[in-house]
Amino acid sequence: MIGGGILGCSTAYHLVRRGWKDVVVLEKAQLTSGTSWHAAGSVGQLRSSIGITQMIGYSTQLYGRLEAETGQATGWVQCGSIRLACTPERKDELERSVMIGRSIGLDIRMISPDEVKAMIPVVSLEGVLGAIYIPTDGMINPSDVTMALAKGARMEGARIFENTKVTGFVRSGDRVTAIETTGGTIACDKVVLCGGVWAREVGRLAGVNVPLQANYNQYAITDVIPGLPRGAPDLRDPDNYIYFKEEVGGYAFGNYDQEPQAYEISPIPEDHAFHLFEPELDHFTLTVDAAVMRIPALAEVGIKRFIHGLESFTEDGMPIMGEAPELRDFFLACGFNGFGIASGGGAGKAMADWITDGQPPYDLGAADIRRFSRHHGSDQMVKQLAIDGQRRHYALARPSDEAQMARTLRRSPVYAALALAGARFTPVAGWEVAEYFDGEAGADVDDLVNGEYIAAKRSAILVDDSSRAKFAIMGPGAEAALRNLFPACPPLTKGRISTGFALTPTGGIDCEVTITPLEDDNFVLTTSASRGTYLQTFIRHGLAKVPEVRWLDVTAGTAVFVMSGPAVLEILEPLIENAIPRPGTSAIEHGYLAGAPVRLVAATPFGEPGVEVHVSSDYAAYVFEALLKGGAGGGAAGGLRLAGSRAIDRLRIENGIPAFGNEIDGRTKPCEIGVAAGTGGETAGRSLKRFLVEGSAYRPKGREGLFAGDQRVGSVTSAAFSPIADGSFVLAFVDKRFADSGLELETHDGKVKIAGCGGTHSEH
Incomplete structure (x- = not known):
């Protein structure tokens, strides 16, 4: 592992628990000295990708037991989180998020503005139309949890070398066989680059392109706020681009900047360890204005500290994970767009499983480095795209919020x-x-x-x-x-x-x-x-x-x-x-x-x-x-x-054609979508089916549950309204034991019966 932040230490922790014996972490300065130490430490599970949501869900489970396992304090508090909706579109998004969460077992529910006020008495509900609550979200001390993972890795035999900088790689064909460092050369079979904001320049030493950019990220920590309960739920207001985390009776608050700034110095200076920049107060003004609107008491309390550091960002706000396209057995876990601490536990497990089994335990197609193309080798292009990605962190899925750069x-x-x-x-x-x-x-x-x-x-x-x-x-x-x-x-x-x-x-x-x-x-x-x-x-x-x-x-x-x-x-x-x-x-x-x-x-x-x-x-x-x-x-x-593509997507759903990111990911077996050839007679416990939801009163959007009585037996993966059929065709994976049963589809207001349309295109 190259990099001694939370990703490197977590990957080592999980590799030794998968039975790996020679596991080494290399850190050019000290553990946590890059971006891990100055992160806010909020652990929110809900993401636009189901696989990333599941990955962070594992983090919450690990963080809850890590201190008892290692004896190292982590600061974990399961405080829950609240996300607000201030537009009808955002409220629709949150309602769909509830269905997505339920489909993977996440404890998530819609709550009223009054319930928000009961949990956070200092909040203003101006413009709020609805909210969701996730009680299993939490907060953690970034440095402490990293040290706990490092200790847990050492307890099982991993070795960690600080003040050891990687200076080059020895390659044989399409593999790295050794790493050259300031402390000597280390032979290796596999490499995991967890270098954070340094990952792009370290990757180049091996001939691997890592499309991330170091951008500035700033937040503030206030004095004690009268009336704010200790351990209050984290609060996110995406329509106003702001977030809040209770910290020692006050708030740590910041935003996902609508005018992001890239760090222009390359390479990043050698002494950039435990480094922060002077606050940019003028640039932070809009954040303060939005924060005071949502938490009026902020106008009356002081700010005791600004945290102004670097984070690595990508064009789509998703991490960079998986095996590099250029090399075999060269893996990456970096570019976490400000949620590396939340992801750390689950990402380490994902990397350990990916390395050991050839496949992560969750659908991480949204994070797979192979989603990038040749133009991502351009520094200029990556910088523009990453700035745009940071700006769109809280964006809705609508034309005005999609990528504008490049x-x-x-x-x-x-x-x-x-x-x-x-x-x-x-x-x-x-x-x-x-x-x-x-x-x-x-x-x-x-x-x-x-x-x-x-x-x-x-x-x-x-x-x-x-x-x-x-x-x-x-x-x-x-x-x-x-x-x-x-x-x-x-x-x-x-x-x-x-x-x-x-x-x-x-x-x-x-x-x-x-x-x-x-x-x-x-x-x-x-x-x-x-x-x-x-x-x-x-x-x-x-x-x-x-x-x-x-x-x-x-x-x-x-x-x-x-x-x-x-x-x-x-x-x-x-x-x-x-x-x-x-x-x-x-x-x-x-x-x-x-x-x-x-x-x-x-x-x-x-x-x-x-x-x-x-x-x-x-x-x-x-x-x-x-x-x-x-x-x-x-x-x-x-x-x-x-x-165009929207009409085509309707047609492919009606015709039962599975698509990547919806019906197919790296864990989907051909037999599950009706393809038997070359799979060695393997059978599946679920099958992809087509259904018709008649009428237009309720139009499915995807991730709704399918029920046989009170038992959930499947989940919708894609849905499309047909003006000719006057209903919505849906594709869904269904437990084979119930595939031919009379099924019902969940809606916001109950359940509706659905009509079967037979198998998918692959089956006929």
């Missing part, structure tokens, strides 16, 4: 045409992806998406899917190599695409891939834009010992347009020379579209019958214009309509 970085060859047609874009792995098309100024977004969805059913839609990651695999033995890489894949048949899965060491799904045979020993592999680095890493590692088989990233060289709907063949026939493959057959045909060479594939990624048009980027704009012109006036119900 936009238009990666663009489809037809980006300009999409923008001219009214596309509303969202960033995905640096790409600008069309969400929907605003052809009518001021139109309701749901109405626009409904229109695109209806067009897919009654006429035709055209979708730009050029952001899809694409890799060429070529050379003697390529087919045999692919069979070894993707065991859960049907036979590779020339003229027909196949779907396979990259599997984790524990047999979970790491990435879904579509394999397209071209000619002998030449294949193209594609996956979603967000899984591109996952697939690239899997291919590189998997083919490392097959030198005769080569691979190449061809994402930028090929555009993909997806057409779906009953009018597709009518639109394509006048444009296509050669044959058009029949939609739904997965067949491949090569030909010409309006004179341009194309590859046609009779499939769509969202389950509707249709045809994909693959075309090299130099011909892409021409082909796109030809498709629009060909579909402008003809076809059923008015011709061709452009569609």
Whole structure:
């Protein structure tokens, strides 16, 4: 472990408990001297990622027993926490959070403003519409808990070397075999970089890119506040960007700055240990104003101390964890965006399990380093994105709150045409992806998406899917190599695409891939834009010992347009020379579209019958214009309509297509989503099912529980309203013992019956 903060000490603590014998922690100064010592110490479990919420949930359990186990005080107090809603959107978010929490066993409930006042008498409820309460949240002393973890690691044989700086790495192929330090060279099999704000520069010594940025973070500690109970619940007011933690009868309070500032000195100075900066009072004024509005007594008490230090931030507010794409057995646990103390216990366990078993105990896809792309190697880009990530820490999931920095970085060859047609874009792995098309100024977004969805059913839609990651695999033995890489894949048949899965060491799904045979020993592999680095890493590692088989990233060289709907063949026939493959057959045909060479594939990624048009980027704009012109006036119900990702997501849910981050994570087995090939006959205790919630009175949003009587037997993973069915299609994992039973879905006001729609797309 490189770094003696809470992450390094916790990872060591958990590794020795998994049976590892030679465990070493290297700290360039003293334990906790980086960012751990000056953290606020608030431990709040609720996060936008279920896996991160579960990870912090483990922290609360560990912190509750650590002092008794090690004899080292930790300062743990289970004080609970309250989160306020001051807008209808935030209240909706909190109500959904309650369902998410219940789905994983978190004690969480909505409470009234009066209940908030009873627990925190000094609070002003101005503008408050609702609140949630989590009684198992708490607070802890950051230095003490780190020292307790270090002591617990030492008790089981781990060694900790302070004042030992890492100066370089010895590599053999794609692995680190030794670490060079100021105290000598240490041979090693595995490395875990827990270097906090130093992780980016230390990673570079090993050739590993760590996309985090050191930004300033400031909070204040007040004198005693009359009327504030000791051990009062932590208070968060995300609509006003502020948080409060009771501390010795006063408050530690701060905010997630709406004008963040990056630390511009690189590398970070050697003497930056136990270091704080002078307070920036002018910059803190807005925080004070918001804090006084929520806690009026702050206007009457003094501030006894400012804490102004550095924290590491990422573009999406999530940590950086997992195995580096560049190296084998080089792991990372850093970039925790101000909640490293809350995460510390669970993150250490996750890393120990990841290293030992090849898989963490929670879904940590939101934190996996493989979510980043090539542009994250740029210091300038990482800085801009991390500033934006810090600003959006309390953001809602709405267009005005999404990333604003580094936009238009990666663009489809037809980006300009999409923008001219009214596309509303969202960033995905640096790409600008069309969400929907605003052809009518001021139109309701749901109405626009409904229109695109209806067009897919009654006429035709055209979708730009050029952001899809694409890799060429070529050379003697390529087919045999692919069979070894993707065991859960049907036979590779020339003229027909196949779907396979990259599997984790524990047999979970790491990435879904579509394999397209071209000619002998030449294949193209594609996956979603967000899984591109996952697939690239899997291919590189998997083919490392097959030198005769080569691979190449061809994402930028090929555009993909997806057409779906009953009018597709009518639109394509006048444009296509050669044959058009029949939609739904997965067949491949090569030909010409309006004179341009194309590859046609009779499939769509969202389950509707249709045809994909693959075309090299130099011909892409021409082909796109030809498709629009060909579909402008003809076809059923008015011709061709452009569609974006929101409508596509509705269609994939209706058709039972599982998606990463919803139905699939690294712990999901193929048999759980209806795929049996290559899984050794493994059976699952749960299965993915489709249901219809009839009517529009209640529209599911996801994470609602499914019940057989009073027993919870499943949970909704995705939901989408269908204006044609006048109801919502949902995907849900259900205990197989109850999969065919009459089930009910929980709502805010009780339960509603649901109708089964059969299995998922994979099962039929």
